[in-house]
Amino acid sequence: xxxxxxxxxxxxxxxxxxxxxxxxxxxxxxxxxxxxxxxxxxxxxxxxxxxxxxxxxxxxxxxxxxxxxxxxxxxxxxxxxxxxxxxxxxxxxxxxxxxxxxxxxxxxxxxxxxxxxxxxxxxxxxxxxxxxxxxxxxxxxxxxxxxxxxxxxxxxxxxxxxxxxxxxxxxxxxxxxxxxxxxxxxxxxxxxxxxxxxxxxxxxxxxxxxxxxxxxxxxxxxxxxxxxxxxxxxxxxxxxxxxxxxxxxxxxxxxx
Ligand SMILES: [Zn+2]
Numbered sequence: 001x002x003x004x005x006x007x008x009x010x011x012x013x014x015x016x017x018x019x020x021x022x023x024x025x026x027x028x029x030x031x032x033x034x035x036x037x038x039x040x041x042x043x044x045x046x047x048x049x050x051x052x053x054x055x056x057x058x059x060x061x062x063x064x065x066x067x068x069x070x071x072x073x074x075x076x077x078x079x080x081x082x083x084x085x086x087x088x089x090x091x092x093x094x095x096x097x098x099x100x101x102x103x104x105x106x107x108x109x110x111x112x113x114x115x116x117x118x119x120x121x122x123x124x125x126x127x128x129x130x131x132x133x134x135x136x137x138x139x140x141x142x143x144x145x146x147x148x149x150x151x152x153x154x155x156x157x158x159x160x161x162x163x164x165x166x167x168x169x170x171x172x173x174x175x176x177x178x179x180x181x182x183x184x185x186x187x188x189x190x191x192x193x194x195x196x197x198x199x200x201x202x203x204x205x206x207x208x209x210x211x212x213x214x215x216x217x218x219x220x221x222x223x224x225x226x227x228x229x230x231x232x233x234x235x236x237x238x239x240x241x242x243x244x245x246x247x248x249x250x251x252x253x254x255x256x
Pocket of ligand 1: 163164165166167168169171175180
C-alpha cells in the first residue's frame with residue numbers, strides 16, 4: 001500500500017524541524033531522495049536524517065549551487081518560509097486539495113472509480129436491506145456462483161452440473177432468476193402486488209423500467225425495489241437450500 005498512499009501524504013512546513021528533507025513530500029516535485037543521489041547528499045554535508053530546516057537558511061538553499069545545474073527540477077521548488085509553527089501533515093485528495101486525514105477521505109481517494117452504472121440506484125438505496133441487496137448486486141454483476149460460473153469445478157471433479165430444479169441444464173443467472181418456471185411464478189405474483197407493468201419480464205427490463213425514477217424516494221418505487229431485491233434473495237436461498245440441503249420451498253412460502 002505504501003506506493004499508493006505515499007503520494008497523498010503531504011507535509012506543510014512550519015519550523016521544518018520534523019519534516020525529512022529527502023524522504024517527505026514537502027514540495028511539488030515530491031521527495032528529493034527521488035531526485036538527488038545519496039552520494040551527492042552526503043558529499044554536500046547532509047545526512048539521511050536531515051530535516052527541511054537543515055537545508056535552508058534565511059536567504060536560500062544550503063545545498064550546493066551545482067545541484068541547480070545537475071538537478072534542474074530543483075529550480076522550480078519554492079523556498080519554504082520557516083516559522084515557529086509545527087510542521088503539519090495533510091492528505092491530498094482526488095481533486096488535489098490538502099485536507100485533514102480521515103479514513104473516509106483516504107478510501108475515496110484511492111478506491112477504484114468508474115462511471116455510474118444504470119442500476120446503481122436500483123440496487124443501492126437508503127432503505128435497502130443489506131442481505132438482499134448484496135445478493136442482488138452479485139446478480140446484476142453476474143457474479144453469483146451459479147453452475148455457469150463454476151465450470152472449472154465440473155471439469156476437475158468430472159461430476160456433471162445440472163440445475164437442481166429442472167435437471168436439464170446447468171443453472172445460470174438468467175435460467176435461475178427468469179427462465180425457470182418457479183422464478184416466473186414468483187415474478188408474476190410480484191407484478192400483481194406492485195405498479196411494475198406486466199411487460200417487465202427480466203432483470204434488464206426491470207432495471208430499464210425503474211432506473212429513470214430510481215432516484216425518487218416515492219413509496220411505490222422504494223417498495224418495488226425492496227420487493228425485487230427480496231425476491232432475488234429468496235430465489236437464491238431456495239436454490240442453495242435445494243442444491244445443498246435438499247430442502248424445497250413453495251412459491252407461497254417465498255411470497256410470505
Ligand atoms: Zn433448471
